[in-house]
Amino acid sequence: MVPLSWYIILSAVMFSIGVFGFLARRNLIIVFMSVELMLNSVNISLVAFSHYLQSMRGQILVFFVITVAAAEAAIGLAILIAFYRNNPTIKVDEINLLKG
Amino acid sequence: MTAPQVFFSYFAAMITGLSLLVVTRKNPVHSVLWMLLLFVHIAGLYLFLNAEFLAAIQIIIYAGAILVLFLFVIMLLNLRKEETEKRFQRQWPLGLGIGVVLMMFLVPVLGNISVVPPLGPYSVDAIKSEGHIMTVGKVLYTEFLLPFEIASVILLVAIVGAVVLAKRRLE
Numbered sequence: 001m002v003p004l005s006w007y008i009i010l011s012a013v014m015f016s017i018g019v020f021g022f023l024a025r026r027n028l029i030i031v032f033m034s035v036e037l038m039l040n041s042v043n044i045s046l047v048a049f050s051h052y053l054q055s056m057r058g059q060i061l062v063f064f065v066i067t068v069a070a071a072e073a074a075i076g077l078a079i080l081i082a083f084y085r086n087n088p089t090i091k092v093d094e095i096n097l098l099k100g
Numbered sequence: 101m102t103a104p105q106v107f108f109s110y111f112a113a114m115i116t117g118l119s120l121l122v123v124t125r126k127n128p129v130h131s132v133l134w135m136l137l138l139f140v141h142i143a144g145l146y147l148f149l150n151a152e153f154l155a156a157i158q159i160i161i162y163a164g165a166i167l168v169l170f171l172f173v174i175m176l177l178n179l180r181k182e183e184t185e186k187r188f189q190r191q192w193p194l195g196l197g198i199g200v201v202l203m204m205f206l207v208p209v210l211g212n213i214s215v216v217p218p219l220g221p222y223s224v225d226a227i228k229s230e231g232h233i234m235t236v237g238k239v240l241y242t243e244f245l246l247p248f249e250i251a252s253v254i255l256l257v258a259i260v261g262a263v264v265l266a267k268r269r270l271e
Binding site: 001002003004005006007008009010012013014015016017018019020021022023024025026027029030032033034036037040043044047048049050051052053054055056057059060062063064066067068069070071072073074075077078079080081082084085090091092093 | 105108135139142146162219
């Protein structure tokens with residue numbers, strides 16, 4: 001039997017890697033992928049809790065998280081394409097039009 | 101170590117290593133392909149936790165739809181000069197520090213977590229007796245009917261929003 005804490009530690013490690021990628025990478029597409037990584041790590045912990053508590057709610061919540069992740073990816077990449085058309089760069093440190 | 105623990109260790113090691121590969125590769129296409137392998141391993145972990153339906157939609161939606169969308173955008177944007185430029189921002193040590201500190205906080209705090217009874221009615225045997233998809237469906241269409249409908253509205257917003265945002269303005 002695998003203890004529940006192993007899953008949660010795996011989820012925490014994966015979330016931290018996602019945070020690092022989100023803060024450090026320059027490529028906006030990989031920044032989005034880091035967000036997906038963080039969402040997936042939370043999904044792992046939700047499914048693990050659902051299994052160990054013998055409840056269905058965690059898995060239902062994962063279903064909704066996947067829905068929102070799909071919507072987020074579609075909207076985010078559409079914004080990316082709209083931005084790239086006006087300003088051909090996807091480096092987060094070169095996207096500074098709002099800077100005073 | 102028992103056999104389940106060996107299986108879990110394999111999946112955990114692969115997931116951690118593949119996550120690191122995803123956030124450190126220079127070429128975004130390589131990142132997407134490593135992420136594909138990562139999602140397959142996460143689906144394996146879901147199977148291991150008796151969540152077959154979620155393993156299936158992890159493959160179908162994440163690997164089949166979302167990653168293809170990412171790959172599509174990378175191909176569309178034609179990022180040739182990407183491979184010669186540096187991959188991290190100037191303040192990347194700060195990002196690394198925040199990630200490490202977060203991990204150092206989360207792992208000891210969550211490391212000895214355990215569940216306390218009462219447990220719910222959906223034990224492994226109860227799920228096995230009528231199938232996982234049926235169990236999920238029954239809960240989803242009774243107790244969570246309103247959130248389910250709201251999820252469909254969110255998807256509609258995403259469809260309309262993506263078209264409106266990415267469309268070229270016509271005169």
